[in-house]
Amino acid sequence: MFAEPLHKDGASEAEGAALPLSGVRVLDLTRYLSGPYATLLLAEMGAEVIKVEVPEAGDDTRHIAPLQGDVSFYHSTINRSKASVELDLKSEEGRELILAMAADCDVFIQNFRTGVAERLGIGYDVISKINPRAVYCSISGFGGTGPESRRAAFDLIVQAESGVMSLNGEGDSPPSKLGLPVADLSSGMFAVHGILAALLKRSRTGKGSLVEVSMMSSLLSLSVYNATRYFVTGETPKRMGSRHPGVVPYGQYAGSDGNILLSTFSDGSWKKIVQAMDRPELADDPRFVTAASRVVHRDACDALLGEVFSGFTSDDIVQRLQVAGIPCGVVRSLGEALEVEAASGSGAIAEVEYPGQVGTIRSVRIPIKFDGEWCPAKPAPALGQDNAMLDRYRKP
Incomplete structure (x- = not known):
């Protein structure tokens, strides 16, 4: 059994009920990109995602320019289709509410630096005791154990230290970061893979799981045959631009x-x-x-x-x-690719309507169809727009 939805959108309840993750409640304590990208995928496949944000300030991505009206292009993209509540995780009331909500969710996800969730009293050991059926997902920069585990990480740093940058660019130029934030995006996608597998396991066993994904391990995994070639030959692959080491032309x-x-x-x-x-x-x-x-x-x-x-x-x-x-x-x-796709009529470009003076924001849908239909894309929430749902969890 999954949770009854707390966040209702009357205009889209019918279509939401038909999506594969309808009825799955996700408590989302992630920030920036890796975690929010994971929960975007879950939300638009039908899960009810409740994003927990710092009171008054919210997620830092809310303030990244350019803005359309008062909505950041960045935030509007990766936080579509979610609910937003404001909680101070360092306060006693905030922690009590988080634990009460955790007892009522199917998935708990955070991307704090290793050790932070435990210091806040919301680590896996605590959450799994409160809710043994919960799938707990942790996304980190460098893993949950080892000498590097407590380092802060951003996409650029992980691209550099994973060796990915050493493969990008022409042979006579310095290593270059990829134009897309692949460490953030791949760790978010791998987190979704792990969460869905853990939910499937729970349907058989009745028990939740701990799912751990790091940005570093995600990029190393994407090196696939390049890594195996190194282990076989001892030779580090060289930058070749868009050329291939074994294929011409x-x-x-x-x-x-x-x-x-x-x-x-x-x-x-x-x-x-x-x-x-x-x-x-x-x-x-x-x-x-x-x-x-x-x-x-x-x-x-x-x-x-x-x-x-x-x-x-x-x-x-x-x-x-x-x-x-x-x-x-x-x-x-x-830009050319986006205009070609929009003109094709494929439906891959969503036009998301925001209230007030913001108007329509166009963005790319998640790349998944079910039964021939795109997943619906709904506006990113205003900060704290769903705070009323917290009343359900306050002690009388």
Whole structure:
């Protein structure tokens, strides 16, 4: 059995009831990005997420510019579809209310630095005694044990120390952070995986679980075959930009008006490419006939393709190669990609209506459909807009 909802939205109760996590109550003590991204995914898959915020100030992301009206673009994106209550976790009343709410939730999630939840009296040992069925999730920077565990962590620091930055950029340039906050986002996604698995386990055993995810372990996990290659060879992978260490041609090439990117793996792809680009005389060049020989002659192959592509527009190159069955695409800016997606009518871009003078804020939906329907995206809450629900938990 799951909790009865405390936060009701009459306009969307019917559609919410049809979502997979309908009836799951999540007590959300997370801040910034990793935890709020996890609870955004849970909320828009139907869970009732109650976000606990510092009185008066709220989550720091509420104040990140630019703002539309009085709503931050950052906060509005990652805190959609949640409820908001204000509690001072350092006060006796705040702690009593948190414990009362924890006894009534299915999932308890926090992303405090290791040790902070325990000092506040809301660690796993305490919560699991109050509510043995609760799934307790902790997201940290460097894990719950070990000499690094109590360090504060932000995405940039973890990207640097995980080795991810060492893989990003061109070989002759310094390591560079990825353009997306991958440590935050991946740890949030892995936390959701763990929470859903623990809820499934609870449906069989009746008992909750402790789910632990760190930003560092998340990025190391995403290194997948790069990590195994290092353990097998002892060689650290090198920065190669958009190129691939074992595949040619692969990566970014310039047309007359912009760049395209292509990915090829088979021996026969070379012949298809040169024929599509009206250069059939290059098909039997022994340097490029096989995938293995192209890797040996990488620089010559890339230079020759650069010459061939320079006489065509990027759209023309892509159209020709797609007809030939070569995976390829135009290199777009994020703005261009968003406008193309919005114009496609796919529904992936949500138009979220806010009250008052804020108006409509457009943002990207979570990338999950159920039974052909997108998950509904509701406005991020005003600070403390659901404080009335706390009355249920106050002692008479």
